[in-house]
Amino acid sequence: MASTYSLSELTLVKATPEQAIITNKNSFGEWGTHLSLEQYLSRETSLASLPFTSENFTVWVLVPRSTPETTTNILSACETFLRPALIISSSLQKQNCYSIASVFTPQEHRKNGYASYMMELLGKKLKENFQEVGFSFLYSDVGPVFYSRHGWKVFEHKEIQFNIENENFDSITSEAINVTQLSYSDIEEITKYDCSLIEKEIDFNSTKYKVVSLPTFECFEWTFARSEFYAKVKGFKEPNIWGAKVTNKEDKVIGFVLWTYNFSDNTLQILRIRSPDTNTTKLLIRQAKLYASYYNFKKITVWNPDLKLFTETVFIEGGELIERTKSLPSLAWYNNKSSSSSKDDVEWILNEMYAWC
Template sequence: MVSTYNLSELILIEATPEQVIITNRNSFVEWGAPHLTLEEYLSRERLLSSLPFTSKNFTVWILVPRSTPETTTNILSSCETFIRPALVQPSQKLYCYSIASVFTPPEHRKNGYASYMMEMLGKKLKENFQGVGFSFLYSDIGTEFYSRLGWKVFGHKEIQFNIENENENLNDITSDIANAIPLSWTDVEDLTKYDCSLIENEIVVSSAKYGAVVLPTFECFEWLFARTNGDDQIIGFVIWTYNFQEEILQILRFRSLNTNVTKSLIKRAKLYASHYNFKKITVWNPNLKLFTDTIIIEGGELVERTKSLPSLAWYNNDKGFNDDVEWILNENYAWC
């Protein structure tokens, strides 16, 4: 028989290494099976926690009875946070918290545990940590749950390039992308540093009073890759990962100077997607000024996402969250 608790009997704490293993075992049914075995899933989580992105910046939080905080059998709900470098405009370098893997074991659901955990977590992140401008997460359960707890949903459009029935000759694609070259691992590290330096100078807050930017650092790409297993002037680049489960090439970060560069990079992505017989390429919240012609020419479609909805809680002023915040570069690289 499963015990239930009054919310006043519960506390939110940082998990011990032993409790972390239990949370991973619990969440295997949600994010591991059936594509991974339990041991493969646990091994992957150990690897991810050892990478630079997480080794010093990662915390697993658990909701447990106040009377038995050391428990490994009554972990009622859990989540993870990552500390990440960010910009808060105008002109502040701060940190933000990325929240992930919110999970309640099936036997403990419908008791309000996840809501209470997130309410307590929001207070901890806002009140107990200095130099944090905001936190954010991606919701797979719609817009209401996290919104009422303080995380406002932001734009969640994406361009989908469907290539399942692509009849374009691959040789023609190759001739069109002669100036688009593959990147080495060292190139990616150098390029992300270059990208971050450009972002600091480029960010312009449109009609909003504040701008929130999660910086696309090399460490975050390294973590994402581990999880998913001519001219010297750089006028554009694209970084992607492969989602083999859904047969999608997911573009994580997209920088382009103009629509011609955009077309060339999308053609390159198509070439690699075709190599794996993937059905789709996705680009989250793109700058439509750089994509308008490309969407038409390359057969893309602008759609509203129904999963991984970006949601942000603002901590950078005394008034709390307001509508004067713009999430800039709300792209796929920030997901975790």
């Protein structure tokens, strides 16, 4: 039977390498779907070596104060990723933010308040750096209440799902004269272009702070690596197309879409989409459908799209707008002028799937 500790006996620390391995072993039973333990640990090691994680990734563990390096009494754990961000009020500030992932309490330690206490301590640690880190966010799979109690307020969580069964793809390539597919080598350039435009397009006429976690190449690289890992494990041909762009007659990019392949759910997930109009949106979605069909995927998902650009596309392309019940985007705002974290103070720009981790 597992020992029970009072919360006053506990502390939150950065995990040792040995503790980090134990946290992955602990979570395998719940998150290691379709993988063996060896494969699961290999995936985590591989992802941790990428630029997105190698210097900006921390595993946190809730442990007894008396044995902070314990590998047998890790009561709860989570991960944080430090990422570049923008905060906009009357001016633009380049800061960082944290994304939080893999919040997990082993079965034998549940019902003791450990996860709640861990999030309370984590929130305090992250907020201490408010001058460099403006906010943190996570994606809740346990509904809107738990994390909200600790400062992470739920934001918009709409999703468009496109069902692509019985789709005719013959017309896609013929109509998409100005569409070019994006291979891995194209992604860094397109993400730099995107980030530069985000800064130029900022609207300062708002009573709210605006925040955005920037869609950098490194976060896409990390997500693509997950897809490639599952492709190998499940015996699929590794993907080599990760999106598409639409250009004008002068070969200037006017819109693009970046996606990833979820081989566990047989879904093509759109990570980021930039489009100036409904026609461009339709072209990009049809390209996504084409590449989903190569793996016999039946569904495409888009998180929190600009509905002005999708209304016609949804109707024509057979999409459905729903509210997600999982992966609810939740954000804590670290405004040093306020003693509380208020959702009403903040507008979350580009609340799209590229930010998930």
